Amino acid sequence: MRYLVFIMAFLLPFSVAAQEWEDRQVFGTPNAPPLRILSSTDTSFFAPIIEDFIASTSNTSVEYLVTGTVDLDQLFRSAPDQFDIVISSAMDLQLKLANDGFSSSVVYVDHPEWAQWHNSLFAFTSEPAAIVINRQAFDDLPVPSSRQDLIQLMRDHPDRFQERVGTYDVRQSGLGYLFATQDARATETYWRLTEVMGRVGTKLYCCSGQMIDDLQSGDLIMAYNVLGSYAKAQAETSDDLIVILPSEFPTTMMRTIMASATAPNPQLADSFVRHLLNLQSIGDPVIFPLPPLAGSHDFQAQRTINLDPALLTYLDQMKREAFIREWEDAIVQVE
């Protein structure tokens, strides 16, 4: 992801200059007000989608702004009239935005009922959280297939894993928090795993990209709850990485999109949402490089997080405080 970062703030005369973007790109000829997309997804995954949209819509430009999920949520809440489209992997934060009335309806869309909420929040990917290991660093150790295997491995070889395990810092990452809370909700194993990871001095990350970079460089031997889609994209170019979906259940997230209720460019926002959902249903990997929605909504094979108001539960202030306290107790080693 690093290589995609363009520091272009000095090139573009925008009012939100104080904001530090992970990435900022403009597509198309900027002679009209651009469609402003606020996203947590790396530009590389969205560039072909946006280019296809620009090709189908004449005289359009798109400004694509990338930032972390928590930052994105705060940014959008403080200035909902500055952005047309919000795309994020943090389903809970997105659902809360829609619930609080920040989204506008996109009606008569041919989209599965379970992958949309209130006609305004639309899921367009199915992305499991994965265990990613560095093949070389793992060496003779058996490749784990489940969380239980992972706990066993780290208990048996604490020295091999010491300071070389990575996972999300749930305090910083909205997606990390979502994965953690859904894991915790589903299985008690999560807390045991967190404790074991705490004991081996797990490193905490803001983003999947950095975890993958450190895995490739060999700084990490294993990372837990890495975004499978990013890891697989890297594994294709490098033989070092092995992406494992936990055999008991991979927690599966759906990336969601919504149009802002106060979008400066509402018509364009509406048509972008439709265009994206249409591309998803076609599923051409060249134009739509993200993993499309799992064909049937199969709860057995992968545990997909439901788009329903219960996602608000762990966003509750008291619940969040309690969860983070418990998580910190488990993973952060008090010296």
Added chain:
Amino acid sequence: MADVNVSGSLRRRLALILTGGAALLAVILFLVVRALAAQVAQQGQDNILNASMASVLDTAVIREGRVTLDFPYSSLSMLNTAADDRVFYAIHEGATLLSGYDWLVPQSGLSAGDAYFETTSFNGDQVRVATGVRILTGTDGPRTVSVSIAQTQDALSDTLNAISRNIVLLGLGFFMLVSALAIWAASTTSGQMHRLTTSVTRRGPQDLSPVTQPVPSEMAPLVGSLNRLMSRLDHTLAQSEDFIAEAAHRIRTPLATVRSHAEATLQRVEQVENRKSLQAMVRAIDESSRAAGQLLDHAMVTFRAENLEMSQVDLADLLRDLGQSMSPVAEMKDISITMEIDGPATLQGDAILLQNALRNLIDNALKYAPVETGVTVRISKAARLSVSIIDEGQGFASDEIQTLSGRFVRGKDMDNKVGSGLGLTIAHEVAIAHGGEMILTNTAEGGACVTLYL
């Protein structure tokens, strides 16, 4: 029938009352069922909101001096609806917001253990709020925790709309069924009347017997009155027929006696004055006798015209017979009757009435025609069958030609002629009764010509 004073229709009134009642009932049904459905649907939403609120409130504990609530995932998950209703909640300790949405402020003064429901609105959307209160006992005294759970009402209104659509269909079905029943009931009821009407209309002219077929009890008074009316009518008719026959007999017989006495006396009287007065007497008696005859004829025509006894009548035969029977009168005045008839001329008609009419016309012609002239009787079978009786007298006065067929109207200058003025009236009424007419004209030579078109 045409001049019956008609006001409204029983069938229409009955159908209108029944279908109107059905429409009213259908509307009431719709309103009541919809209100009931709204109540039940609201009750359903309230129950879920209450369960959700209770499950959140249940987790309230005091930990390290702070009120905390670690509510389960299912608390909000149970609020998931098909319409993806939006969900809001607020947790307060006293008036302080612990967590949730700050715009959801619980009412103050709620007592613990009860659930309170209210409908309010948020950003233009209607939301239903359930609020519950619990009192926790801490080391520093009781602390009041309130939980409000709110939900938009999209699914509720979807449900209500679906139910309303079904009730509308139900109401329409009910209305149509009842309307069909109403129309059937109305036509069955009026069918009874219709059957009675048909049976009365189809009766023969002489049939005045009572209606005997079974009728519904509601129609019994009408049919009873009708039967009584017909029996009275029958009785009256019989009486008048008797009266006519009686009157004819009573008048004619004494007149004949008086006449024969007068004639006998005339044979014996020599004195010229006496003979004259006797002759005048005979003429007066003849006049009276003839007037009585015509009155009877007219009464009979009036009676029979209402109820014609139709049969095949040959006018040619009828006229030949009449000519024969009237030839003695004609011979007395040396008048020759010429029949211009070729072949039979048949028609549907009442033979007695036709004979009466033609006899009166020929009688008139013989009476008014001068001595030693001719009377022509002609049947024409051109476009319409007609009979003309033409004399060679002085004809009708042109200013009277329209009024002469009236009852008891006699022409002026009739000086010494015997007549009651009923002859033309009788012929006229017979022609009308047969659907024809009578035309009075004068011939080119000045004689009168009466033509009956039949």
